[in-house]
Amino acid sequence: MRHRQPFERHVQDELDEPGPTPLSAAGLPGDAPSELLLQACGLGDRAAFRMLYDRHAARLYAVALRITRHSNLAADTVQEAFIQVWQNARHYTPSRGSPETWMVALTRYRALDLVRRAGPALQTLSTEALEELPASLDPMESTAEGRALRQCLERLPPERQRMVILSFVEGYSHAELSNRLAQPLGSVKSAIRRALASLRECLAA
Amino acid sequence: MSGSIEMEDGDQAGLYVLGAMNAEEMRAFKREAEREPSVARAIEQWEVRLAPLALLAPPAEPPEALWTQLSARVARLSGEAAPQGEVYTVPVRRAKSRRRGEAARAASSGALQLWRGVAAAALAAAAGLGIALIKHQPEQLQVSMVMPAQAGVGGWLITLHPDGQIVAVAQGALTHTLKQDFELWALPDGSDRPQPLGLLLQTNTTTLKTGKLPRGKFALLVSLEPKGGSPSGIPTGPVMFAGDVQQP
Numbered sequence: 001m002r003h004r005q006p007f008e009r010h011v012q013d014e015l016d017e018p019g020p021t022p023l024s025a026a027g028l029p030g031d032a033p034s035e036l037l038l039q040a041c042g043l044g045d046r047a048a049f050r051m052l053y054d055r056h057a058a059r060l061y062a063v064a065l066r067i068t069r070h071s072n073l074a075a076d077t078v079q080e081a082f083i084q085v086w087q088n089a090r091h092y093t094p095s096r097g098s099p100e101t102w103m104v105a106l107t108r109y110r111a112l113d114l115v116r117r118a119g120p121a122l123q124t125l126s127t128e129a130l131e132e133l134p135a136s137l138d139p140m141e142s143t144a145e146g147r148a149l150r151q152c153l154e155r156l157p158p159e160r161q162r163m164v165i166l167s168f169v170e171g172y173s174h175a176e177l178s179n180r181l182a183q184p185l186g187s188v189k190s191a192i193r194r195a196l197a198s199l200r201e202c203l204a205a
Numbered sequence: 206m207s208g209s210i211e212m213e214d215g216d217q218a219g220l221y222v223l224g225a226m227n228a229e230e231m232r233a234f235k236r237e238a239e240r241e242p243s244v245a246r247a248i249e250q251w252e253v254r255l256a257p258l259a260l261l262a263p264p265a266e267p268p269e270a271l272w273t274q275l276s277a278r279v280a281r282l283s284g285e286a287a288p289q290g291e292v293y294t295v296p297v298r299r300a301k302s303r304r305r306g307e308a309a310r311a312a313s314s315g316a317l318q319l320w321r322g323v324a325a326a327a328l329a330a331a332a333g334l335g336i337a338l339i340k341h342q343p344e345q346l347q348v349s350m351v352m353p354a355q356a357g358v359g360g361w362l363i364t365l366h367p368d369g370q371i372v373a374v375a376q377g378a379l380t381h382t383l384k385q386d387f388e389l390w391a392l393p394d395g396s397d398r399p400q401p402l403g404l405l406l407q408t409n410t411t412t413l414k415t416g417k418l419p420r421g422k423f424a425l426l427v428s429l430e431p432k433g434g435s436p437s438g439i440p441t442g443p444v445m446f447a448g449d450v451q452q453p
Contacts, residue, residue: 044283046276046279046280046283049279050272053272053275057267057272058264058266058267059259059262060267061265061266061267061271062262062263062264062265063259063262065262065265066262066263067224074267075270075271078267078271079271079274079275079278082275083275083278083279083282086279086282087282095249096252096253097252097253098256100256101252101253101256102252104256105256108224108259109231112224112231113228113231116227116228116231131263133261133263134261134263137261139260140257140258140261142260143257143260145253145257146257149254149255149257149258150257164223164258165258165261167225168222168224168255168258168259169258169259169262171224172224172225173224173226173227174227177225192220192223192225193216193220196216196219196220196223196251197213199254199255200213200215200216200219200254203254
């Protein structure tokens, strides 16, 4: 049976006025920082959870879709990630980065685990014709951390930069990179390790 | 870049975060992180470093069904049926009197086939139920909804507050909690379309704030629905109670 969210949609559908905004049980406003929303989730505040979803689900879905290449798998991944968020909200600390960083990480690991376990069979089943990833790094300009990472990425030789991006954003493993770039596995592994070391040094500077 | 930069042990964590490992390597590394706090810490640091790469994933809109499924699962995990955190405000005026017969007429005049069929049968069963209207204060309206004993539910004392709250306090001792949910509805006089107000918990207190109660006279209905409430927007289960509320 399909479940609905009964109250919101019914109230909004049936009444002539525009639907009111849900308040969280803790009374958190709509622009409360995600850190606070996570805290509220840890206390079982479902409206705060809804706010987190509204704010972050699109990003997580975009990330999952890029890695899994199937909208159904991406949706499952995001659902599982949000369940983890709900159950582990208490364990979030700022050492994990921003709440979005933490949530994106959860999503990526689930997506990666899914595609890794499914193996080559998943590729042949792919019904999504995802466009090639745009070459521009401009989207990274939207945060300070993004700008810093972008500068460090641009110092890498273009092929290593490409490897880092294909790995993180597209979910390519060493073996898949080796195939795609037509390079021996050993070279790929070595190149990536160097790239990571460079990024680490650059970001620490 | 030449090979002048030192590799660190922590760079292995970078491979993990990057997704460059295969499935077995990832699982092994994850187990190591669970054993070794320094590995877990290295993973965290790489997550923070590489996080902005997520901005490169082109925007994509998740399907609508994602939230409804997620919300239902969280509700089950929380051991509840109702998403209690979501509340709305509504202005309420006090009621003057109630006439049970009028509610029955309003209910049975519905044009919605399915609902009417269910309601008529249920109202007959509900004939023995009582509703007591108690006016405590000018601004408040209290409604007592008593359930038949065999349902194992003691009913609720429902208060409609002028600031828009509906507070339902579960009455009596439960013999067991039903696997279904009780859903509260408002049926405006002359309308055949009940408006859902929310689910009534079978224990303790339910607080509901609905967008708007109907103007003038309306009936309050309680129906027995599947867990999570009616999936269709109108009552699908038996209406256990119907009583009307009249406003000035």
